[in-house]
Amino acid sequence: MSVMEVQRMQSDIWIRCLRVLILLGSSHLQSSYADRILPADSRRLAGAGNLTTCLATAKARTAFPGDPEYERTRTYVFNHRYQYAPAAFVFPTTVAQVQNAVFCAVKLRIGIAPRGGGHSFEDYSLGGRDGAIVVDMTAFTDISYNKAAGTVTVGSGFRLAPLKLALWNVGKVTVPCGTCPTIGVGGHALGGGWGFKSRKFGILSDNIVEAQMVTANASVVTANAIENADLLWALKGAGANSFGIVTQFTFTVHDVSAPITHFSYDFPQSRQAETLKAFQIWGQGAVAEVTASLYLDPSGGNSLSGDYLGPSTDLNAVLKTFMDKAPASSKQTIMETDFITNVLIESGFSQDANPSVLNLQNYTYPTVTFKAKSILLHAPGLCDDGIKTFISTLQAGSSTIGYVLVDLFGGSASVINQIPPEDCAWVHRNTLFNIQMFTSWQNNNISQAHKDITSINKLWRAVRAYTSGSEAYQNYIDRDMPLSAYYGSNLERLITEKKKWDSQNVFHFPQSIPVR
CATH class of the missing domain: 3.30.465.10 (Uridine Diphospho-n-acetylenolpyruvylglucosamine Reductase; domain 3)
Known part of the structure; x- marks a missing residue:
């Protein structure tokens, strides 16, 4: 593989990652946290008269409106669509400090929300409304x-x-x-x-x-x-x-510990429908060791990428059903590496980078203003008319509909689909693939926002008309969807x-x- 091909693969993977980003048992650990847990004793803070006083009791670092850290933290989230204003940020380093934050929220009747990466598609990691206490867990x-x-x-x-x-x-x-x-x-x-x-x-x-x-x-x-x-x-x-x-x-x-093969294929812009049809036929019988995603956009973007948990010499056989039915690829990149090099590439770093860059020191992720939707489809997927309607609606939509990702979840070999839906709250056990639809605009461009949201809703409805249900993926949370879409019979x-x-x-x- 040439240096240019490697660089292109890394670029393609980073673009995919940005699409998702901007869319988006041991005694040692138990003792390191558990010996700092306080009993739930309401008398401990009986004298706390306001939020500042109450939170100060546990000596956690905090940030309130007006503090420079408050605004930096508030705006360091993926989706800038809502820009909620929390009552305070708490940065606990112990479980006791988390307990204190919850106690204060209850005592003072203030909302509370945990925050990990700040990637909630609807900004629920900022509480989903103004005035909540946000507990930033990044020290854990x-x-x-x-x-x-x-x-x-x-x-x-x-x-x-x-x-x-x-x-x-x-x-x-x-x-x-x-x-x-x-x-x-x-x-x-x-x-x-x-x-x-x-x-x-x-x-x-x-x-x-x-x-x-x-x-x-x-x-x-x-x-x-x-x-x-x-x-x-x-x-x-x-x-x-x-x-x-x-x-x-x-x-x-x-x-x-065994080698992993990452692959990427580009297909002609005019052949999106054929590629999608081939993808869903192949996905139904694909081996468990392969997982892939199909990328489509209004301008004709049409590519497949994924990982195979095995050597590159076996990849042709693994993808044969897909390749037999898909149009001929215009470009392809296949790279067999060890796991951590695979992680470097998929995270947007050079394959030759020191793996320590994955610790993300001094790393700033991108932010955007966006709306996303998702829909989960059962096998065998969309019928021919459904595929035609999907692609024609996508191509006729706003040019700022950034992309559609069709992610392979199921198929007969998938471990995901071998778990009964009642075994845990994640109910989607008869799913072939998830379609994620994403659009973004400049923060203050209200007219463009309205146009883009109208287009993405139209696209979602076009696909929905050809599905048997209205399931959606909760990690791509969409405030327009009912809870039944995420949790179904559970x-x-x-x-x-x-x-x-x-x-x-x-x-x-x-x-x-x-x-x-």
């Missing part, structure tokens, strides 16, 4: 690997790239998750967590075996298969600020769990699990 990055158990326990403040690097360094293992480096593991895991390793290893929610959570009464509970199993069930797919603040996770890890059980753990609805945002 302890990690402990239990090789014998095949698990890792991590703080909920990790971002994905640093987590992947840490896991590689401790044992050449990983957890299945997204490709974009700055996404926070907390919201990602609690809302699903799909990525290019998910058809083999499951989504990240499926790999949660235990969680530690601060509840609405400021106590700390552990949820696993034995203790508070119903809470663990709810957290695995619906846990983003509906039940409490998760401070640490224990995940199942997977060996990634919604009523989730409401029951909400009543149990947060009967006063302390943890809420516009699309949180309700109390009713």
Whole structure:
């Protein structure tokens, strides 16, 4: 492979990552957090008269309106569409400080929301409205690997790239998750967590075996298969600020010591419909070791990228059904690497970079003003008329509809679809692929915003007319969608769990699990 081809692959992967970005069991760790947990004792802060005084009790760093750090933190989120104004930011370093923040929110009747990476598509990591306390969890990055158990326990403040690097360094293992480096593991895991390793290893929610959570009464509970199993069930797919603040996770890890092949193919601009049809036919029978995404845009952008957990010499056989039905590719790049080099490339760094860059020191991620929608489709996917309508509507839409990503979730071999829908809150177990639709505009361009949102809604409705349901992916949260789209047949059980753990609805945002 030439240097130019390698550079192009890295550029293509970084563009994909930006599309997603701007759209978007060990005693060691337990002691490092648990010995700093305070009892939930309301008398401890009985004299706190206001928010400043109340939060000061725990000695956590804070930022209030008027502080320089407040504005920097408030605007350092992916979506600048809403620009919510929290009552305060709290930057805890201990579980006790998280407990204190929850206590203050309850005492003073102020909303509260945890924040990991700040990537919520509807800015729910800022509370989803003005006036909430935002608990920034980025200091929670302890990690402990239990090789014998095949698990890792991590703080909920990790971002994905640093987590992947840490896991590689401790044992050449990983957890299945997204490709974009700055996404926070907390919201990602609690809302699903799909990525290019998910058809083999499951989504990240499926790999949660235990969680530690601060509840609405400021106590700390552990949820696993034995203790508070119903809470663990709810957290695995619906846990983003509906039940409490998760401070640490224990995940199942997977060996990634063998080579991985990343691939990318470009197809003619005029052949989007044929490529999509080939993609969904192939996806139904694709081996579990491959996961891929099809990129389409209004100008005719038409490309496939993904990962195969195996050597490049086997890739032609793995993709044969797709290639037999797709138009001939105009460009292709195939790269076999070790896992951590694969992470570097997918994170937008040079394959020759020192892996330490994945720690994201002095790294600033892009921000944008956008609207996104998603729709999950069951096999066999769209009929011929549905594909034709989808592509014609996309091409006729606003030129600033940035892209559509068709992400392969299911198929007969996918681990995601082998889990019964009632086994955890993430209910979408009969899905072939997810379609993500994304549009963006300049912050203050109200007329362009209206035009773009109208176009993306029209595109969503065009696809919706050819589907059997209205499921959507909760990590691509869209405030226009009903909760049934995200939780389906599991919604009523989730409401029951909400009543149990947060009967006063302390943890809420516009699309949180309700109390009713």
